[in-house]
Amino acid sequence: MALNAQKVKTAGPGRHGDGRGLFLYVKPSGSRSWVLRYQMQGWRRDLGLGSFPDVTLAMARDRASEARRLIAEGEDPIAKKQQATPKTFKDAALELIERKRPGWKNAKHAAQWTSTLEAYAFPKIGQVQVAKIETADVIAALTPIWSAKPETANRVRQRIEAVLDYTSALGIRTGDNPARWRGHLDHLLPKPKNVRAVKHHAALPHAEIADFMMQLDAREGVAARALGFTILTAARSGETRGATWAEIDLDAKLWTIPAGRMKAGKEHRVPLSKAAIALLGSKRGGNELIFESEAKHGKSISDMSMTAVLRRMKRDDITVHGFRSTFRDWAGETTGFPREVIEAALAHGIKDKAEAAYARSDLFEKRRKLMAAWATAATSSNSDPKIVAFSK
Secondary structure: OOOOHHHHHHOOOEEEEEEOOEEEEEOOOOOEEEEEEEEEOOEEEEEEEEEEOOOOHHHHHHHHHHHHHHHHOOOOHHHHHHHHOOOEHHHHHHHHHHHHHHHOOOHHHHHHHHHHHHHHHHHHHOOOEHHHOOHHHHHHHHHHHHOOOHHHHHHHHHHHHHHHHHHHHOOOOOOOOOOOOOOOHHHOOOOHHHHOOOOOOOOOOHHHHHHHHHHHHOOOOHHHHHHHHHHHHOOOHHHHHOOEHHHEEOOOOEEEEOHHHOOOOOOEEEEOOHHHHHOOOOOOOOOOEOOEOOOOOOOEOOOOHHHHHHHHOOOOOOOOOHHHHHHHHHHHHHEOOOHHHHHHHOOOOOOOHHHHHHOOOOOHHHHHHHHHHHHHHHHOOOOOOOOOEOOO
């Protein structure tokens, strides 16, 4: 049934139809807005027509009628509306990030998109109308970092390309994407992998791990404990920083990292050695962070906190992530543990699809022995790299 003025004012939360795709949307807060729902080329579209009471029922019907006329003539009213209001690259990028956000497994992706574009794209093309961006504009944004930061530069290029593809899908842009690589920028810029060899995270030689841990043990503070825990569990720094007491089972000596916090998007169980448990500190409430910032209550230590510990130790030659390589080298060179057990301890996915299909177990009990051997090697004051730990 068609709406009337009284119903528009009194309708409860929900969607209320007026006919031919015109709806009044009422939010639980009581705010009311008009939307015309239609289809173009098989795609459902929702055109906002304004909010009540600024837009009355009669005005909404007039606007819907005009939109239907455009649709009948083969024009998309949403695209026409967007073309009438020039959109900058920055506006389009932020809009795309918000649209993608629900599909990303964690907030880190949105933060990475935003930070890289803010640092390298927005200063050059952020205020340029997205419909007018050309190859020269893309080159201007990429050239300053293409040689110095090839991996970052390529990510920026991919994100610029995605933003421009998005605006083309909206009908704001026409023609080829000036940020596309194959058949276009590959003729103008060297391949990122040829600019500079991949630089691996600097790692401590495994023969030095016991001496290093002894020096680290003499240091106080949450970041130092977090670094030690990260090393003994062969975890990624972000996994440690986000750890809560709800993930720890002290009786089972187990740390269960939920899928949402793992790089591979899969739950990971970590066996805890006595040395690792000793670094957890006093147990608190379930959802409280284990390595909480000393400066900001309820916040985890920052991404640079553990790196700062290394710098205070005058170890600028190594990185936090490099300790995973230290563990990998130690396990591969000095122990008899199978490769799949070592890779499982690092939460590495199996690249071979056929092999992955048969890998049903996380090899937990074997990993428990491996991590106990690692803790012994890392905390022994008289570590001998010739000592070999066996899985059986």
